[in-house]
Amino acid sequence: GAVVSQHPSWVICKSGTSVKIECRSLDFQATTMFWYRQFPKQSLMLMATSNEGSKATYEQGVEKDKFLINHASLTLSTLTVTSAHPEDSSFYICSAPKLSGGAYNEQFFGPGTRLTVL
Amino acid sequence: GQQVMQIPQYQHVQEGEDFTTYCNSSTTLSNIQWYKQRPGGHPVFLIQLVKSGEVKKQKRLTFQFGEAKKNSSLHITATQTTDVGTYFCAGRVGGGYQKVTFGTGTKLQVIP
Numbered sequence: 099g100a101v102v103s104q105h106p107s108w109v110i111c112k113s114g115t116s117v118k119i120e121c122r123s124l125d126f127q128a129t130t131m132f133w134y135r136q137f138p139k140q141s142l143m144l145m146a147t148s149n150e151g152s153k154a155t156y157e158q159g160v161e162k163d164k165f166l167i168n169h170a171s172l173t174l175s176t177l178t179v180t181s182a183h184p185e186d187s188s189f190y191i192c193s194a195p196k197l198s199g200g201a202y203n204e205q206f207f208g209p210g211t212r213l214t215v216l
Numbered sequence: 217g218q219q220v221m222q223i224p225q226y227q228h229v230q231e232g233e234d235f236t237t238y239c240n241s242s243t244t245l246s247n248i249q250w251y252k253q254r255p256g257g258h259p260v261f262l263i264q265l266v267k268s269g270e271v272k273k274q275k276r277l278t279f280q281f282g283e284a285k286k287n288s289s290l291h292i293t294a295t296q297t298t299d300v301g302t303y304f305c306a307g308r309v310g311g312g313y314q315k316v317t318f319g320t321g322t323k324l325q326v327i328p
Contacts, residue, residue, distance in 0.1 A: 132315060142318045191258055204249060207258040
């Protein structure tokens with residue numbers, strides 16, 4: 099299978115600071131990546147679709163000015179949580195779909211980043 | 217918007233017993249995927265179903281896609297402690313790189 103990495107794996111920051119999370123596809127190119135957040139014991143909630151070379155598409159209710167997404171290359175997408183607050187504490191996971199025959203593809207997930215805002 | 221529900225939310229089984237989780241979508245899906253997430257880990261792709269009524273097997277796991285392409289199920293025969301985790305279905309509307317909507321998940325606990 100394909101490999102997707104995330105960095106950092108965990109981060110603790112003070113309220114009001116910004117945190118950048120990187121998502122890389124290591125052995126394939128991904129023109130699209132997805133960013134999810136997952137609260138404890140809950141499902142994955144899609145935040146936005148990151149598109150290489152164009153603006154990200156945000157899901158309803160997700161503040162684009164707070165969660166800045168940049169997809170600068172075919173292997174890297176970044177999520178910046180700006181002016182983080184304790185309610186932003188969560189597990190952030192990225193995924194990259196890889197074509198595996200036909201029009202349908204599976205998603206390969208990064209290991210996730212646990213963000214704790216004090 | 218699209219909603220994908222799973223039941224049950226939690227399931228405790230004795231090792232060796234069977235387990236089934238059901239996934240229901242509010243809209244017709246082009247395909248459905250199943251993922252497993254171990255405690256503290258990230259989701260790992262298990263399988264994708266595309267055709268109406270499709271049934272696929274992976275060793276002790278049997279996956280079904282409903283005729284109307286709005287529901288799916290995952291059945292595990294003779295559970296083992298290694299099956300512990302949360303199982304998510306994820307439904308896609310459209311093809312290509314269309315986003316998927318994750319189901320609410322079923323957490324499986326296997327008692328040795």
